[in-house]
Amino acid sequence: MKTSFWDKEGTKSVLASLIAIIVGMLAGSIIILIVGLSNSSMGLSGAWEGIRLVIGGLFSTGRTASGSLTFGFNPTTFGNMLFRATPLIMTGLSVALGNKSGLFNIGAPGQYLAGTTASLYIALSIPTTSVPAWLVWLLAFLGGMLAGACWGAIPGLLKAYLNINEVLACIMTNWIAANLTTWLFDIGNLKNVAEGTKTSYVYKTTFNGVATSKLGLDKLFRGSQINGGILIAILIAVVVYIMLSKTTLGYELKACGANRYAARYAGIKDKRNIVLTMAMAGALAAAGAALYNLAGNTEFFWNTYQSLPAEGFNGIPVALLAVNNPIGVVFAAIFMSMLSICGQQLTNLTAFNEYITNVIIAVIVYLAAFMLVIKLWITKLRKQRGNRRVAGGEGKEGAK
């Protein structure tokens, strides 16, 4: 008997993710409603505006002269959504790869910072007068990945050989990376002194003539920051997908994730694989940082020892929402960056602020923790309907 579309594992995963998204959106809307109603200056109409922006902020085009919200296709926000999705795809892939091999990579922020530091240093230090700019870009990209791989390998080594919990090791290396990044830029000469109004920022990479090629995408999405980075990220996602599902290495990694000891019994080098996974995860997160920072229109705030980059942590919800599927990560990342655009619109146009989108993300992650329960629940619902159909004698086999 052929399994129908609705009984497939993949369909259930997508459904479970969609349920998580809907519940998250609902939770955000309810909070806005409560705040709006309890606050006399906002009221019901203010809350309604907030809710509309949380859900459809991507299509917001501002306000009319009379003050009502207008909606429509906005190429700038669309382009920015894709641009901001680029680092999220990479950190999402990083976390997803870790999850596939049974390691919770909460170290993506640290790896992201390692990638940022290395790629910026390379991009800004090699003079483009003697080396072609595209080569500098490539060197910076690969150098960033290498730095991320080394940084990611540290918790991997600690886990494999010293049995330190990778979550703890990752968190410690995150904060060490934050301090190290500040330190390296503090003593370096890449601080932006040309523009006196900006303190604690590194030069844009265009200062050295290095920037990711736009590939004509900027003409498609006028006025946005988009560049070819999104295509590279999608390409890498496909490569990771092929690596995980079609190669021996991917099989070994997944075997280690399923049961480390069984994998070792089957002759798989589990310790080597743990280190390798963390190094690859680190390289992926760092590649995201490189793609973001080499864009040419972004600036890096280097005095960052007290905070970790949100792009790194947001890799976790992206991977969870995508149920660790590399292709799913692309869509989940685009969804997440859509949420952040919505949050921005909310801050710009209403009295609410962008943090509500983080609440929505948190609710989604919370639901992702019992995704399995939701999936079981879907299965049960399907079965009940199936039974009812058989009992009713309708017998429409494979109607769906």
Place this chain on the structure above:
Amino acid sequence: MAFLIRQTLVYAVPLMLVALAGVYAERSGIINLALEGIMIFGAFMGVLFVRTVQQWGWFAEAYAAKHYLTLQGFLLMSMVFAAVCGAVFSTLLAFAAINLKADQTIGGTALNLLAPALVLFFIRIIANQNTLNMYEGDAASWFMLKKAMFGYGRKEEMGFLGSTFVDKVYVATYICILVFVIMSVIMYKTRFGLRLRSCGENPQAADSLGINVVKMRYSGTIISGALAGMGGFVYVLTTANCSANGDVAGFGFLALAVMIFGNWKPLNISLAALLFGLFKCIAASYSTLDVNGDGVYYLKELGLNANLYRMLPYVITLVVLAFTSKSSRAPKAEGIPYDKGSR
């Protein structure tokens, strides 16, 4: 020296309390990765409580009359309120982990994401900026013990013990130590504590002896939330002048490291917390640290970069873990949802 000890205690005490919070959850079988989030939430609710009560003007008279004992009572109320809020917040984790048998690491991460988001959302709406301060005055003038309260004049010295443990400290620090001791005794010397610990080691066996595993795990997580919430509030009270900004600088995670380093045992934890507190203190104030009082700032004269000192607590954690992880023994059943059917 007095300054060094005082500041070390300021960092070490919340760390130790939150590490004990971690122990309560893990000993009952729940990995509480959400300590950071619960601290943030507790800190916010505590500050909000102080702010709101000040706004109502309940303690304005006592403040004006310099009736310090009443103000300490106010502080105690805020601490209890923060603890209750932490406990309520932690039921989210308990519900996901116990009733829905969810992945505890992800559930904890969700709470860690939720707390700062929710807190910042409300802070922005309440205060129209990213920090929520007290309604009037500051923590030092409202709650801090000063030598003037004990009849000492401006020029008089309180002696070594006095200036270390009485002058310019918060009663909250000592209350936390007291709570730490009481909760440790409860865990090791009472029937409840023994039952709780049994659920983290072998819940099936505990269940067969008539212990309600679900109830025990709920109590473990809720106590954990209460301790972490109180710890979070005391942390922002003593280090951030009683203001909340949705961040406790990784303290919750550091507490987890302290817990593992302390091998899930209260005494070891308090020692570990003191060690980390010392390093945190050095990182925060190395440039003005004058240990023997001869006016020479030794650490500053070394000329090392400030980032190095800030990095030290984390590096030390990793190094220490590298040496102790082989002998560390986590509760056996932590992180595994309790399933009656599996034996």
